Amino acid sequence: MKNQTISIITINYNEPLLERTCESIVQQTFTEYEWLVIDGGSTNRETLAILEKYKNNAAYFVSEPDKGRYDAMNKGIAKARGDWLIFMNAGDCFHDFDTLEKVVPYLDAAGDTAVVYGGIMLEYEKERKPEFIKQKLLSSLFFLTKTIPHPSSFVKRDMFEKYGTYRDEFKIASDWAKFAQMYWSGKNFMKLML
Numbered sequence: 001m002k003n004q005t006i007s008i009i010t011i012n013y014n015e016p017l018l019e020r021t022c023e024s025i026v027q028q029t030f031t032e033y034e035w036l037v038i039d040g041g042s043t044n045r046e047t048l049a050i051l052e053k054y055k056n057n058a059a060y061f062v063s064e065p066d067k068g069r070y071d072a073m074n075k076g077i078a079k080a081r082g083d084w085l086i087f088m089n090a091g092d093c094f095h096d097f098d099t100l101e102k103v104v105p106y107l108d109a110a111g112d113t114a115v116v117y118g119g120i121m122l123e124y125e126k127e128r129k130p131e132f133i134k135q136k137l138l139s140s141l142f143f144l145t146k147t148i149p150h151p152s153s154f155v156k157r158d159m160f161e162k163y164g165t166y167r168d169e170f171k172i173a174s175d176w177a178k179f180a181q182m183y184w185s186g187k188n189f190m191k192l193m194l
Helices: 018-026 045-057 069-079 099-108 157-163 174-184
Strands: 006-012 033-039 060-063 084-087 115-117 120-122 131-133 153-156 189-191
Touching (some): 006 018, 006 069, 006 099, 033 045, 084 157
Parallel strands (some): 006 084
Antiparallel strands (some): 084 153
16 A cells, blocks of 8 residues: 655644744654645734745745635645645644654555544643643534544545535634535544554
């Protein structure tokens, strides 16, 4: 079986935590991925300096106005060439520098799986300690009230060809709608056991 390829898509607009996202990507021990950076035309001086610093690490980089997060994510999908896509948006980061190295064997063994997903560490701005959210095995009722997080979900690129990209009119729920559509259509979701 051939090794599966990965596209990491980062969308950004004046995000103050952009650099930690960039560092978590460029320092991965597994380096056989393409990184696409879709910036919405940031104007903040610090953000522009970070984009300039890392843009040569990206296989694709664009900075131009967009219609919001899902439009930016769709631009990334259109340019991605990997078998699997993960959205590591500005402010998000991989848990460890060997995360991709640990995930690749799952992707290689995934077969007709549509989504490979795992847990996520949530960090809070105020006094709360970071919290690890361990994802449960999915059921038909799960997507009625919840969704799985983008930064810990690898989606087969051909799912976007089959089911379309994110809908701009869903300002905050288009990712939920897309995951639910795939799941309720009978597509396989594989939980990472890391």
